[in-house]
Amino acid sequence: MTTQDPEAPEGVDLDRPNAARIYDWFLGGDANWAIDRQFGEQAVKTFPMIKTVARAGRDFLGRGVRYLARNGIDQFLDLGSGVPTVGNVHEVATAVNPDARCVYVDNEPVAVAHSQILLEQEGVADRHAVLQGDLRDPADIWKRALDTGVLDPNRPIGLIIVGVLYFLGKDEPVAQTIQKYLSLLPSGSFFLSSHLTSDGLHEMADADSRERIMNQYNQSSTPLHLRTRAEFTSFFEGLELVEPGIVYLPEWHPEEIESKATKKLANDPSFVGHLCGLGRKP
Template sequence: MTQAPDPEAPEGVDLDRPNAARIYDWFLGGTANWAIDREFGERAVQTFPMIKTIARAGREFLGRGVRYMAEQGIDQFLDIGSGVPTVGNVHEIATSVNPNARCVYVDNEPVAVAHSQILLERDGVADRHAVLQGDLRNPADVWPRALDTGVLDPKRPIGLIMVGVLYFVGRDEPALEIVQKYLSLLPSGSYFLSSHLTDDGVPTNDGESRDKIHKQYQQSSTPFHYRSRAEFAEFFSGLELVDPGISWVSDWHPEAGETTASARMADDPSFSGGICALGRKP
């Protein structure tokens, strides 16, 4: 049944089906979500009680990766599939290391774009950061528009971020070619930070719950797709992997920011079901 239009919803928001960006926001304790997203999230928690902790672990990896890049001298970032603003946004983490850091956020969900713009304006940093509505699948559109903001200098290294988003690119879509196109546009010395859900090497004792969650997401407007560790590694072809290479999200530089979420997975990092990596373009 189609819901009545919500006057507070940004234009273009689909409230007929739950959306991954808004569900993820709910998992993290945010408020940029609607009843249909919360109902979905509550069912997901009933099915797989640790899903909120897993969501936090993925978010914490993003923070550690951004901090690492900033400490290597990267001062401009392109965050594609940035989602709804929540604790530990890229520009906040980057500027904590380098006050002059800049970031362009890109997402195809109107709620994420609208709230990102509100956050930047509220914090008084809209002149140094920008947000665009765009689809990761279309680098020919996203890349030039990101440069048109004037925030990024294409002649200097950029930190390209695709964390928690590539698994929404269908298995019948050219995910590898899309990533390679973005990487081909980056200048030498740039970094690529990414994570992905996998069923490769995850615990089997809760396999039924994970399968139910997977099927539940197929009913949303943003179904996700698993990829193997080998498939994920292909995204980093030609890049110099930062140690420890392809790893579980809670295993990637945990010393850079140990938290409750990663601590819960200390004994079995594979429980997160999330693999990740950071690569540098020679």
């Protein structure tokens, strides 16, 4: 750790880079340490478009939240919320509906600590909260989210799991975990998600770069696991998919929020390597 780095919150592992802090660096944040920046700098050398891809993922989150807020959803549960940066869920939602509510959940101490600081500065106690927890334990997360008093379980909720499921191993029962959350949500709720995939990618010169990025992440504390379109689609079982269905990030309602990154990727949406979708619970 360099002398410029702040003291790490309790429980922060600085022996290996961490995905939440690396992502923060990609987006231009400062909630990262030397080991994360070194990882990020090497990733940019390996795959120069990685910052653009990261921004496209963040912009999809914003578009999804804005779409939901415009369509009457005023409370959100954001799992794997990461380090706060431009376009946080409560900020996007509140811009549409000043009474919007949000509970953030992450298992990375840095993400939780920075979220707490942000909410202390600009949050509203009865409308915003942050929890440290593992999204793989729906019963625990759901109970503690409701205990905050922020969410009303009798009204539709926007469940958000964006940019995090690919950190769950291939042997993890991801579909079952998501179905458990969906079973807890009231009718009229929505599920917004995204996932890394190799499906649909062209055979192109950057294939080796993508492989090296995967190997780089697999040496970190947060290895990546790609899933197929079919696997990702299965996460929405029982839901009514919102048009345009399961697509690549740049293809999902680009009109909601103008994005330079999304426009840059518009001519070859599959390049981003991320699928996304929004489903409604009947």
